[in-house]
Amino acid sequence: MSHRQVLQALSGLMLAMFCSMVSTTVVGTSLPIIVPELGGSQTSYTWVVTMTLLTTAISTPIWGKLADLVNRKNLMILALTIFILASAGAGLSQNTEMLIMFRGFQGLGGGGLAALSQVLMADILSPRERGKYMGLFAGVMAVATVGGPLLGGVLTDSVGWRWNFYVGVPLGIIAIVVLIRTLRIEQIKAAKVRIDYLGIVLLSVASGFLLVWVSNVATYGWLSWETLYMVGTAVIATGLFIVVELKVAEPLIPLTLFRNRTFTLSVLASISIGVAMFGTSVYLAQYMQISRGYGPTEAGLLTIPMAAGMLIASTVIGQLVTRTGKWKSYLVIGAVLMIAGTSLLSTLHYDTSLWLVGLYMFLLGAGTGMTMQNLVLVVQNTTSPQEVGVASSGVNFFRTVGGTTGVAVMGSVLAASMTQQLSDRAAEVGAAIAALGEKGKAIAAQLASGSLPTTRDMPESIRIIIEDASAQAISHAFLIGVPLAVLSLIAIVFLPNIPLLRQNNVERVREQRRENEFAVATAETGSIPVHVAEPEQTDGGRRK
Structure with missing residues (x-):
């Protein structure tokens, strides 16, 4: 592909990614409005987010494996349609x-968009060139991260929350048209398609039971029969999944990938990034609306610092990686910033200065922007071209699992902490509600149902109590991310510092074929074939 064709194709991929991210994040500031209107509770709130992440996690390795077997362009169109x-x-x-x-179905399609966009990039760009473009992809994600909640707040306040979901329809249609017209991909691997159906079922069972248990462990209890049943099922399904993956011809997640030190350490590092991305963004929206009393639009504006940190860091670091070829030092710095941002967010109170909250979010966003896409880049750099799909999707899978589990655990901690605090202050809450008469009864019913209170509409006497309790509960939830961020730093420190290649996947496959032909011809004739020994041609400094 010419440089112009590459840019056109990348524009289509970025538009598809933007569509996915906006449609996922647009509900962040609106869920405190949506869930009570539909009659949901705090558990419903958590599952609206968790279900998308769960189906994204399960589907990501499936899309990645299919990308190594069938036409990737058609897969991208299918994912967008879903x-x-x-x-x-x-x-x-x-x-x-x-x-x-x-x-859940949104997550199914979104898993394909996330996995396939990175695989398609590897087809048309070398790892060395890919740095700045992956930085742009992270920038697009950052813009969607801030633009989504802001757009969601505006739509909810003006035309209604349902348009938070409708907005993804025209964006997706435009992305399909652009990809059909611009994307020209040479399929790297032509092979008989063998789908690991049993592996898909076992992976779904293991992930589903684990997430259901994590989301409800506060209700079930750690030593209950529900815990034994769900955790036991998840463990058994995981064990069977490993056995199946070792025996099938085309495993969903080839376990041989874990022999690659870069892949294994990148997976460990990606888990905490998932928590930082998904968990904090979800519960920061709750903090702004419940603990600070802002509306959806204002809450969206107040999350700009985190997205700004991601946008600036990912774009600048991506350019530096491409220009210098160095990447490890930036990953280490990013991991340190993630630890700092997560730790500081765990100190939030209902009256914390908004300037400080913005600084904490910026630090976390910058750390995420430095690490997220670069971890995928270094994995693609050390993986064979035939396994780029499963390797890339594998990192995304574990990052999404980390985010899914993080959201669920943080939701459980938040709900348990808030229930405990309201119980400890029952006399104070009861007195404030009693003084409000009929309006107090409505508030008491809302709190008793477990639904999310809209504090900006409450009288000050009860509003302060709810804001204080919710802020402390949310800060307790953020503590979950601190040890995971430390784990991410440790994994990144031990990553092998391997230089970035200057060939894209197609070029690497062609070179492998030439080398195989050379080896076969040499073995058959005992001499070097003339057509193989010809000097290599060059094109802009790259080997053809």
Whole structure:
């Protein structure tokens, strides 16, 4: 592909990614409005987010494996189509169960968009060139991260929350048109398609039971029969999944990848990044609205520092990686910033200065921007071209699993902490509610149902109590991310500092074929074939 064709194709991929990210993040500031309107509780709130992450996690390695077997362009169009239809269905939801279901289908399509966009980039760009473009992809994600919640707040306040989901439909259609017209990909591997159906089922069972248990462990209890049943099922399914992956011809997640030190350490580092990306963004929206009393639009504006940190760091660091070829020092700095940002967010109170909150979010965003895409880049750099799909999707899978588990655990901690604090202050809450008469009864019913209170509409006497309790509960939830961020730093420190290659996947495969032909011809004739020994041609300093 010419440089112009590469840029055109990348524009389509970035538009698809933007569509996915906006449609996922647009509900962040609106969920405190959506869930109570549909009759949901705090558990429903968590599952609206968790279901999307769960289906994204399960589907990501499936899309990645298919990308190594069948036409990647067609897969990208299919993923976009699923995403568009699911977005329309979510906008038509009449209850939280219906919303959770369509959010699951959104995750199914979104998993394909995330996995396939990175694999397609590897086809048309070398790892050395890919740094700055992956920085742009992270920048697009950052813009969607801040633009999504802001757009969601504006739509919720002006035309209604259902448009949070409808907005993804025209964006997705435009992305399909652009990709059909611009994307020209040479399929790297032509092989018989063998789908690991049993592996898919076992992976879904293991992930699903684990997430259901994590989301409800505060209700079940750590030593209950529900815990024994769900954790036991997840462990058994995981063990069977490993056995199946060792025996099938085309494993969903080839376990041989874990022999690659770069892949294994990148997976460990990606887990905490998932928590930082998904968990903090979800519960920062709750903090701004419940603990600070802001509306959806204002809450969206107040999350700009985190997205700004991601945008600036990912773009600048991506350019530096391409220019210098160095990447490890930037990953280490990013991991340190993640530890700092996560630790500081765990100190939030209902009256913490917004300047400090913004600084904490910026630090976390900058750390995430430095590490997220570069971890995928270094994995692609050390993986064979035939396994780039499963390797890239593998890192994304574990990052999403980390984010999914993080959201669920943080939600459980938040709910348990807030219930405990309201119980400890029951006399104070009861006195404030009693003084409000009939309005107090409505507030008491809302709190008793477990639904999310909208503090900006409450009288000051009860509002201060709820804001204080929720801020402390949310800060306790953020503590979950601190040890994971430390784990990420340790994994990154031990990553092998391997130089970035200057060939894209197609060029690497062609070179492998020439080398194989050379080896076969030499073995058959005992001499070097003339056509193989010809000097290599060059094109802009790259080997053809």
